[in-house]
Amino acid sequence: MLIAFYFAALIAVLTTAIAITRRHAVHALLYLIVSLLAVAVVFYIIGAPFLAALELIIDAGAIMVLFLFVIMMLNIGERATEVETTWLKPAVWAGPSALATVLIAELILVAVTSGSSAAPMHVVTPKEIGVSLFGPYAIAVELVSLLLMAGLVGAYHLGRRAVREEEQFGTGTDARRAVFGRDAVHAGSDRTSHAA
Amino acid sequence: MMSLYPLLIIAVVLFVILNLAAGLIWVERRLLALWQDRYGPNRVGPFGLGQVLADSVKLFTKEDWIPPFADRAVFVLAPGIIVATALLSFAVVPFAPGFVVADLNIGLLFLLAMSSLGVYSVVLAGWASNNKYSLLGGIRASAQMLSYEVFMGLSLLGVVILAGSFRLTDIVEAQRKVWFVIPQFAGFVLFLIAGVAETRRLPFDLAEAESELIAGFHSEYSGMKFGMFFVGEYIGVTLISAAIALLYFGGWLGPILPSALWFAIKTLAFICLFILLRAGLPRPRFDQLMLWGWKYLLPLSLLNLLVTGAVVLALS
Numbered sequence: 106m107l108i109a110f111y112f113a114a115l116i117a118v119l120t121t122a123i124a125i126t127r128r129h130a131v132h133a134l135l136y137l138i139v140s141l142l143a144v145a146v147v148f149y150i151i152g153a154p155f156l157a158a159l160e161l162i163i164d165a166g167a168i169m170v171l172f173l174f175v176i177m178m179l180n181i182g183e184r185a186t187e188v189e190t191t192w193l194k195p196a197v198w199a200g201p202s203a204l205a206t207v208l209i210a211e212l213i214l215v216a217v218t219s220g221s222s223a224a225p226m227h228v229v230t231p232k233e234i235g236v237s238l239f240g241p242y243a244i245a246v247e248l249v250s251l252l253l254m255a256g257l258v259g260a261y262h263l264g265r266r267a268v269r270e271e272e273q274f275g276t277g278t279d280a281r282r283a284v285f286g287r288d289a290v291h292a293g294s295d296r297t298s299h300a301a
Numbered sequence: 302m303m304s305l306y307p308l309l310i311i312a313v314v315l316f317v318i319l320n321l322a323a324g325l326i327w328v329e330r331r332l333l334a335l336w337q338d339r340y341g342p343n344r345v346g347p348f349g350l351g352q353v354l355a356d357s358v359k360l361f362t363k364e365d366w367i368p369p370f371a372d373r374a375v376f377v378l379a380p381g382i383i384v385a386t387a388l389l390s391f392a393v394v395p396f397a398p399g400f401v402v403a404d405l406n407i408g409l410l411f412l413l414a415m416s417s418l419g420v421y422s423v424v425l426a427g428w429a430s431n432n433k434y435s436l437l438g439g440i441r442a443s444a445q446m447l448s449y450e451v452f453m454g455l456s457l458l459g460v461v462i463l464a465g466s467f468r469l470t471d472i473v474e475a476q477r478k479v480w481f482v483i484p485q486f487a488g489f490v491l492f493l494i495a496g497v498a499e500t501r502r503l504p505f506d507l508a509e510a511e512s513e514l515i516a517g518f519h520s521e522y523s524g525m526k527f528g529m530f531f532v533g534e535y536i537g538v539t540l541i542s543a544a545i546a547l548l549y550f551g552g553w554l555g556p557i558l559p560s561a562l563w564f565a566i567k568t569l570a571f572i573c574l575f576i577l578l579r580a581g582l583p584r585p586r587f588d589q590l591m592l593w594g595w596k597y598l599l600p601l602s603l604l605n606l607l608v609t610g611a612v613v614l615a616l617s
Contacts, residue, residue: 131375131428138421158410162454166417167447170424174443177428177436231407231467 110150117143128189130176134169141165152228310402314391322535327353329576336580360531365524368430375429380526383422383533390415390540395470397553397561408469409461412544413454416499420446422533423501423508427518438517441587442508445498448594449505452602453495459488459609460548473552482549487605489549491598496541498594500534503579507587542571 120140127133141164149157238246327342327350334341345351367376393408395401405411420443427439461467463484464475475481482489498505509517519530546552546567553560585593 131372131425135375135425154405154407155410158407158414161414162410162417166414166420167450170417170420170443170447173421173424173428174440174447177424177440177443231410 106150110147113143113146113150116140117147126193128186128193130185130189131173134172134176138165138169141169155229155231155234307402310400314394314396314402315388318388318391318536318539319532321539322532323353323357325535325538325572326356326531328572329579332573332576333580336577357528360525360528363524365526368432368521370431371521372429372431375425376521377526379422379426379429380522380529380533381422382425383419384529384536386415386419386422387533387536387540391536391543393469394540394543394547395473395552396564397559398470400561401470404468404470407467409457409467409472409548412469412540413450413457416453416537416540417446417450419499419533419537420450422530423518426522426530427508430518430521432521434514434516435518435520438508438510438514438520441514442501442518445501445505445507445587445590445594448591449495449498449598452491452594452599453499455599455602455606456488456491456495457548458606459485462606462609462613469547469552473547473554476551476554480549480551480554485549485605485609487601488609489545491602491605492548493545494598496545497575497578498590500537500541500575502534502538502575504582504584505590507584507590510584538572538575539568542568542575545571 117140120136120143124133124136124140127136141160145157145160145165148154148160330352331341331343331349341349342352343349345355367373390412392402393405393411395404423442423446424439427435427437427442430436460472460481463481464472466472466475472481501508507517508514509519511517514520519527522530543564546564550567552567553564555563558566
C-alpha cells in the first residue's frame with residue numbers, strides 16, 4: 106500500500122509540474138486531469154474512499170470538463186500557443202518559484218521535525234462525512250450554498266438576453282426563425298387549397 | 302488458490318463483456334430489422350451470427366488513418382478512454398453473490414465517477430479531430446453529458462436512502478422483500494432517461510447526429526479506432542442495463558434459476574429496451590434536450606429525493 110501511495114503521489118507531482126509548463130492549453134488540462142486522478146488514488150489509499158469518489162466525480166468529471174468545454178468553444182489554436190511562449194519567460198517564473206521554494210522548505214522542516222507522520226489508517230465512511238457536514242460544519246455548508254446561489258443568480262443575470270428574445274417571439278423558435286432566417290417556405294405553402 | 306480467484310473473476314468478466322459488446326452489434330441489427338419489418342443480417346452462418354466475426358475482421362483490417370491536421374496524441378488517446386472507463390465500471394458490478402471484482406463500499410459512486418470520466422473520450426475526440434463537425438459534436442456531447450449526469454446522480458440517491466449504502470451488493474440484498482422499482486418508480490424512470498443520454502444512444506445521440514453533423518465526434522475516425530467507440534458504446538449500454546437491473550430490479554435475486562442467470566436475463570431485457578427506444582423514438586432538437594434536462598428532469602429528481610427522504614424519516 107505504501108508503495109502505491111508514493112507512486113500515486115509521484116505521478117500527481119510530476120503531472121502537475123508538466124501541466125504548469127505546457128504551452129498548449131488542452132494538453133496542460135489533460136495533465137491536470139491525470140494529476141487529479143492521482144490525487145484521488147492518494148485519497149483512497151490513506152482511507153478516504155468517499156473523498157476519492159467525489160474528487161473523481163466533481164473535480165475530474167465535471168469541473169475539468171467545463172474547462173475543456175470553454176477552451177473548445179474559444180477554439181484557440183497555434184496562435185495562442187505562440188502567445189503563451191512569449192508570456193512564459195524565465196522572468197515570469199522567478200516570483201512563483203521563490204514562493205514555492207519557501208513552501209517546500211517549510212514542508213521539509215515540518216516533515217523532519219514532527220517525526221513519524223504515518224498516514225491515519227482509519228477509513229472514513231460516507232456516513233461519517235455526512236454526519237460531520239450537517240453537524241459541526243453546518244454553517245460552512247450553508248455559507249457555501251449561499252455562495253453557489255450567488256453564482257447561480259449571477260449566471261442567470263448574464264444569460265437574461267436570451268429570455269427577452271423568447272418573450273418577444275414566444276417559446277417556440279419557429280417565429281424567431283421566420284424573422285431572422287427569412288424563411289421563404291412555410292409548412293403547407295407548397296400545397297394549393299383546391300387540389301384536384 | 303485463493304489469490305488466483307480474483308484473477309479468474311477478472312478474466313471471466315472481461316471475456317463475457319467484450320464478447321457481449323461484439324455480439325450486441327448483431328443483436329441490435331437483427332432486432333431493429335425485426336421491428337422495421339425486414340430481415341437484417343442473416344446470410345453469414347446460422348441466423349447470420351457469423352456477421353459478428355465478419356464485422357470484427359472488417360474493422361481490424363480497414364485502413365487506420367490519422368488525419369494530418371489532427372492532434373495526433375489526443376486523437377489516439379480518445380477512443381481508449383471510453384473503453385477503459387466502461388470496462389473499469391464493471392469492476393464494482395456484482396454478477397452473483399460473491400462474484401464481483403471489487404466490492405467497494407463506494408461502488409455506486411465509482412460507477413458514477415467512471416461514467417463522468419467517459420465524457421472525456423467524446424469531447425477529446427471531437428476536439429482532436431480538428432474538424433468543425435467533430436468539434437460541434439464534442440461540444441454537444443460535453444453539454445449533454447454534464448447536464449444529464451447531474452440528475453443521474455440525484456435520481457440514484459433515492460435507492461441509496463432506501464438501502465442505506467453505496468455498496469452494490471448491499472443495495473441488491475436490500476431488495477429481498479420488494480424490488481426498488483416499486484417504491485422508486487420515479488427514480489427508475491429518471492435514471493433510465495439519464496442512462497440513455499449518458500450512453501449517447503438514440504434518441505439522445507445528438508453528438509453524432511448523422512443527418513446534421515455527419516457522425517459528429519467520430520467523423521475522422523476509421524478502422525479499429527472507430528471500432529473502439531462502437532465497442533465502448535455497447536459496453537456502456539450493457540453497463541447501464543446492468544445498473545438498472547442491480548439498482549431497481551433486484552440484481553441476481555429471483556426464484557428457481559441460478560442467480561447469475563437472473564442477472565443476465567434482466568440485463569439483456571434492458572439492452573433490448575435500449576434497442577427498442579432507438580427503433581421507436583425520433584431525435585429531439587438540442588435546445589429541447591437541454592430544456593428537458595434542466596427544467597423538468599432535475600427538479601423532478603430533487604422532488605423524488607425529498608419525498609423519499611421524508612417518507613423514510615416518517616416511517617423510521
